[in-house]
Amino acid sequence: MEGSSILHSFTNIYFAIFALFCFKLLIKISLALLTHFYIVKGNRKEAARIAEEIYGIVPGSWADRSPLHDAAFQGRLLSLKTLIAQGFNVNLVTTDRVSALHEACLGGHVACAKVLLEHGAQVNAATIDGITPLLNACSSGSAACVSVLLHFGARAQPGGHLPSPIHEALKRGHRECMETLLAHGVDIDQEDQQHGTPLYMACTYQRTDCVKRLLELGANVNVGKRSDTPLHEAARKSSVEIVVLLTDYGANPKCRNADLKCALDLATPNSKVEQALLLREGPASLAQLCRLCIRKQLGRSCLATVPKLHLPEPLESFLLYR
Structure with a gap:
């Protein structure tokens, strides 16, 4: 009888914990929906207040994707310009610290990336995984985005443990x-x-x-x-x-x-x-040894230096592996 009473008490405790968890989850979902509603309606101040109080992030940050993120990722330049003109912060980020610039570069949309940078987007912003807009541009294969980011000061060779x-x-x-x-x-x-x-x-x-x-x-x-x-x-x-x-x-x-x-x-x-x-x-041939020796002496400038030596064309081609 006593064992059954203890088991019943533990069951009640577990149910109470589960109910509390569900209640908190419901509140969080409701607030997320409310925040999204404020975004759509353009009430950014109220949305920012909710994000700051509930999600513990500073004003100007974001708890979910914004219309700015979607426009940047899809390459909708006119929509992006309109949203910026309406006052959207170009440095809004998701809970994973993904910015609109990250999205534009991942989609390879150089025009969108340039507009964001011209309006103050942080060129070296990193996500929680250390991913930068430059890394996204390299992933998408957009050399144009890479050039624009480098022009605006992106670190081509990030230090630390960043990818x-x-x-x-x-x-x-x-x-x-x-x-x-x-x-x-x-x-x-x-x-x-x-x-x-x-x-x-x-x-x-x-x-x-x-x-x-x-x-x-x-x-x-x-x-x-x-x-x-x-x-x-x-x-x-x-x-x-x-x-x-x-x-x-x-x-x-x-x-x-x-x-x-x-x-x-x-x-x-x-x-x-x-x-x-x-x-x-x-052992390598004498010709190969000579080629390697000359290239070693010239170092990394070999590709630019050899054509300036005015060598016979066959010799130049040999040195440059053509």
Whole structure:
């Protein structure tokens, strides 16, 4: 009898907690609907007051997507200009700190992004996940958005643990975005703790065009992710075209990673990658050694310097891998 009474008391407590939870959830949903109603009606002051008191965010922030976010994401330039003219704050953010500028860049809408920036949108605003408008532009592949953001002061190479725009561009295979970032001073051998160097990232996602361009621009062919080189990754991914490119640009096939394995050890047995690596196990030709030596001396300026040397066309083409 006593045990049954205790069980009944616990059941009542659980029901009370559950009822309280449901009541709080109902209030929150009601307030969210009320806030949205005020947005639609244009009563931004009342909406901001609710957001500040209930959601604990400062005025000018937002607890949900606003019409400004939708217009920016969908590329509706006229609607965006109208909303700004009505007094909408261009730096309104969602609970995840996503701004209208983030949305415009994710959609690749350069005209909308430019309007927002001209009206004071924060160019380096980051979401709770550290995503910046520049990262979104690189994800969408909009080189035009990347250029506009950089013109308005976006950090091309964010510090700390923020995601790297150039690595995002390479992951998606957006070569033009990558080149724009490099032209604005991004370190071509910048090593990300998670993804390695840009060249290593391009090898990971088998972006052959990007790999070739990075090598042309002077990327260090033997620097990857800690002791793992780009050649290790290309062999692991069974990408014979990239393996050939890397070795032609001087990748060392004898480099060993943390597991004491060279690229050949990672190649699938009897594969084209294994054959390509076996062919390059011996000493390089004298012509190849001379080319690598000259390119090493010229460094990253090689692509711009060689044409100025007025060499015979066949020799110039050889040095530039044309």
